[in-house]
């Protein structure tokens with residue numbers, strides 16, 4: 001008898017990160033963040049200090065915030 005069962009490796013550390021876009025309600029600055037699956041309760045404040053871009057609480061965290069150029073998406 002030969003055991004031919006193939007081992008299916010399901011890499012535990014390979015979590016998919018999702019990029020999410022947020023727009024500041026104050027100055028319309030566009031930010032991109034990476035959504036990762038870990039519990040967090042935080043908020044991200046706009047670089048212009050005119051408000052909080054996003055507030056989150058739950059099973060996801062948002063990291064690696066990047067601001068887009070001001071003219072992003074404009075013509």
Ligand SMILES: [Zn+2]
Pocket residue numbers: 024025026027028029046047048049050051
């Ligand atoms: Zn702003």
